[in-house]
Amino acid sequence: MEKGILMVxxxxxxxxxxxxxxxxLAEEEDYVLSVSMTTRKPREGEREGVDYFFTDKETFERTxxxxxxxxxxxxxxxxxxxxxxxxxxxxxxxKNVILEIEIQGAMNIKKLYPDSLLxxxxxxxxxxxxxxxxxxxxxxxxxxxxxLSRAHEESLGIxxxxxxxxxxxxxxxxxxxxxxxxAARREPVRMQDFIDRIREELKVYQK
Amino acid sequence: MEKGILMVxxxxxxxxxxxxxxxxLAEEEDYVLSVSMTTRKPREGEREGVDYFFTDKETFERTxxxxxxxxxxxxxxxxxxxxxxxxxxxxxxxKNVILEIEIQGAMNIKKLYPDSLLxxxxxxxxxxxxxxxxxxxxxxxxxxxxxLSRAHEESLGIxxxxxxxxxxxxxxxxxxxxxxxxAARREPVRMQDFIDRIREELKVYQK
Numbered sequence: 001m002e003k004g005i006l007m008v009x010x011x012x013x014x015x016x017x018x019x020x021x022x023x024x025l026a027e028e029e030d031y032v033l034s035v036s037m038t039t040r041k042p043r044e045g046e047r048e049g050v051d052y053f054f055t056d057k058e059t060f061e062r063t064x065x066x067x068x069x070x071x072x073x074x075x076x077x078x079x080x081x082x083x084x085x086x087x088x089x090x091x092x093x094x095k096n097v098i099l100e101i102e103i104q105g106a107m108n109i110k111k112l113y114p115d116s117l118l119x120x121x122x123x124x125x126x127x128x129x130x131x132x133x134x135x136x137x138x139x140x141x142x143x144x145x146x147x148l149s150r151a152h153e154e155s156l157g158i159x160x161x162x163x164x165x166x167x168x169x170x171x172x173x174x175x176x177x178x179x180x181x182x183a184a185r186r187e188p189v190r191m192q193d194f195i196d197r198i199r200e201e202l203k204v205y206q207k
Numbered sequence: 208m209e210k211g212i213l214m215v216x217x218x219x220x221x222x223x224x225x226x227x228x229x230x231x232l233a234e235e236e237d238y239v240l241s242v243s244m245t246t247r248k249p250r251e252g253e254r255e256g257v258d259y260f261f262t263d264k265e266t267f268e269r270t271x272x273x274x275x276x277x278x279x280x281x282x283x284x285x286x287x288x289x290x291x292x293x294x295x296x297x298x299x300x301x302k303n304v305i306l307e308i309e310i311q312g313a314m315n316i317k318k319l320y321p322d323s324l325l326x327x328x329x330x331x332x333x334x335x336x337x338x339x340x341x342x343x344x345x346x347x348x349x350x351x352x353x354x355l356s357r358a359h360e361e362s363l364g365i366x367x368x369x370x371x372x373x374x375x376x377x378x379x380x381x382x383x384x385x386x387x388x389x390a391a392r393r394e395p396v397r398m399q400d401f402i403d404r405i406r407e408e409l410k411v412y413q414k
Contacts, residue, residue, distance in 0.1 A: 126408035148412035155406045163393040164401070176393070183390030186370040186383070194371070199362045201333035205355035 004030070004091040005181060005190070006113050008099045008106045011121030012154055013147040014133040016167045020121060021100055023174050032095045034087050037063065040078035053083070071101075071108040080105065096181060103157040110160070115192075117184045119177065120161040124168045126151070211237070211298040212388060212397070213320050215306045215313045218328030219361055220354040221340040223374045227328060228307055230381050239302045241294050244270065247285035260290070278308075278315040287312065303388060310364040317367070322399075324391045326384065327368040331375045333358070 011017045024031050037053040039060050048054055055063075060079045063069055072081030082099055090097045099109065109116050123129045129151060133144045158164060163180045167173050184190060218224045231238050244260040246267050255261055262270075267286045270276055279288030289306055297304045306316065316323050330336045336358060340351045365371060370387045374380050391397060 122405065126405055126412070129409075130412075145412070145414070148409070149414040152406065152409035152413050155402070155409050158402050159395045161395060163390065164395060164398050165393065166401075176389075179386055180390050180393060182383075183370065183387050186372065186387060188366045188368060188371060191371050194373075195362070195365050198329065198333055199359065202336075202355070202359035202362050205333070205337075205352070206359050207352070207356040 001094045002185075004093070004095040004097055005184060006087065006091060006097050006099070006109065006116040007031075007181070008101060008109050008116060008118045009121060010101060010103055010106050010118070010154075010161070011165075011167075012123070012129055012151045014129050014136075014151075015121045015123050016132065016170070017100060017121045019170065020165075020167060020173055020177075021098055023170060024098070024177060027174060028178070030095055032090050032097055034082055034090075034097050034099045036080050036099075036101070037069065037083055038078060038080045040080070070112060071105050073102065073104040073108065075102060075104070082109075103154060103160075107157075107160060115190045117163075117181065118161040119163050119165050119180065120158050121165045121167050121173075122158075124166055208301045209392075211300070211302040211304055212391060213294065213298060213304050213306070213316065213323040214388070215308060215316050215323060215325045216328060217308060217310055217313050217325070217361075217368070218372075218374075219330070219336055219358045221336050221343075221358075222328045222330050223339065223377070224307060224328045226377065227372075227374060227380055227384075228305055230377060231305070231384060234381060235385070237302055239297050239304055241289055241297075241304050241306045243287050243306075243308070244276065244290055245285060245287045247287070277319060278312050280309065280311040280315065282309060282311070289316075310361060310367075314364075314367060322397045324370075324388065325368040326370050326372055326387065327365050328372045328374050328380075329365075331373050 009017055009021060021033065025033055035049060035053060037055055037060065039055060039057050042054050046052065057079070060081065063081070064072060068084055069081035070084045070087055072079055082101070087097050106118050110118060123132060130148060133139070133147055162184065165173060165176060188195060216224055216228060228240065232240055242256060242260060244262055244267060246262060246264050249261050253259065264286070267288065270288070271279060275291055276288035277291045277294055279286060287308070289308070294304050313325050317325060330339060337355060340346070340354055369391065372380060372383060395402060
């Protein structure tokens with residue numbers, strides 16, 4: 001069985017990552033979502049083991065020490081990390097594992113797993129980002145202003161991603177991610193077994 | 208109009224590059240082939256301006272001096288190069304321009320055009336490569352042995368390509384190249400205009 005791809009999905013707050021990931025998971029049985037561990041307090045409606053594994057600082061730091069996380073980062077005073085066991089089991093079972101994480105975590109993942117696939121989700125323009133953030137109607141003007149301000153900073157990191165996904169139409173976007181994953185499987189970094197094998201086979205013809 | 212992509216197609220001799228490129232050109236009107244200039248003598252059946260522009264050493268070197276080639280390389284004692292004018296006109300007209308060149312030329316192209324797309328075509332295994340080379344029935348055993356020997360050397364350069372195309376089935380392969388080109392358009396290196404624009408737009412929200 002072909003090993004799954006470790007996929008990072010990042011993007012501006014308000015780009016529609018969450019909806020996109022939900023649709024991808026609902027439509028495709030070979031994609032699974034990695035659930036992060038965090039020391040942040042649960043927000044209303046968030047469920048343990050579904051949205052996050054909520055834990056305390058001591059447990060989190062012990063998990064780091066035991067090498068139980070494949071990456072972790074500190075963000076606005078709280079730890080966030082990706083538990084190793086689930087990710088490795090699912091990849092081995094041929095599933096593409098999605099991590100929905102920030103850029104700092106994304107860079108750590110790429111360093112550790114050069115064959116991971118980093119996707120950055122963005123709306124078609126900044127005006128649309130503002131419109132979507134305001135349209136949610138759930139956040140204060142101050143929070144929205146903070147997210148828009150951070151978006152510029154995040155935009156400086158886009159070049160480090162493998163692909164940019166413009167989220168203008170949800171169905172088109174899910175289809176595009178499928179295309180990107182198919183293409184990613186043809187990059188040399190994810191075809192090392194094939195390359196090693198054919199090099200070895202070709203050795204017999206060397207003069 | 209979206210600018211075309213400069214595509215390099217390399218691969219083992221016997222991988223079926225030529226057939227693949229012909230099929231791609233026949234089926235897709237947004238792909239064109241760049242015709243190389245060479246100082247090599249025409250082989251039987253080769254046509255001026257279709258297979259190559261045949262020329263002499265003096266003219267070739269003057270063309271280099273006049274910056275009329277986007278890349279050139281020397282291979283088995285002959286010059287091969289890619290005329291600049293045709294490539295740039297076609298890219299501007301939105302066509303994907305295919306260069307069927309060796310690895311040395313491919314590396315030169317990538318250095319000059321970081322947004323070029325390098326594809327490496329290979330059969331599924333070495334035995335199949337040998338079978339195809341022998342199946343042609345047009346070359347001596349010595350020539351075939353030489354090509355197979357060179358294939359190992361070429362295989363050492365595969366990692367520098369953007370994508371590897373396994374040519375097992377011609378129709379599937381053409382379809383796969385379409386997928387790879389679609390994906391390539393979503394890489395940051397080919398989305399610099401978009402990235403620059405959204406960064407600029409996001410500046411107004413900075414605190």
